[in-house]
Amino acid sequence: DYGIAYEDRDEMTVRDNVVVINTKGEKLNTEELIWEREKEKIYSDKFVKVKREDEIIMGKGLVSNQKFTEYTIKDIRGTINVESEEFEE
Numbered sequence: 678d679y680g681i682a683y684e685d686r687d688e689m690t691v692r693d694n695v696v697v698i699n700t701k702g703e704k705l706n707t708e709e710l711i712w713e714r715e716k717e718k719i720y721s722d723k724f725v726k727v728k729r730e731d732e733i734i735m736g737k738g739l740v741s742n743q744k745f746t747e748y749t750i751k752d753i754r755g756t757i758n759v760e761s762e763e764f765e766e
Contacts (some may be wrong), residue, residue, distance in 0.1 A: 687714045693738040695721075699745040707739070716760045725750060733757045
């Protein structure tokens with residue numbers, strides 16, 4: 678819903694209902710995401726939810742490459758295993 682670019686820091690912050698989908702179809706939902714262009718990374722210290730084909734992982738904080746293909750969820754709060762068509766949003 679909201680984004681701001683900081684040219685002096687080569688950084689962009691997006692907030693409220695942030696959704697990122699990678700080439701594998703994995704979906705990231707969070708309330709805030711920061712992109713550091715020079716480092717080619719995205720990160721968040723807020724609650725995150727990543728939906729994969731067969732599971733949903735929830736946690737607080739995430740660090741990823743800018744393509745969201747290699748990522749680490751920091752403080753994992755829960756994992757839900759789902760059938761691919763059982764859980765649709």
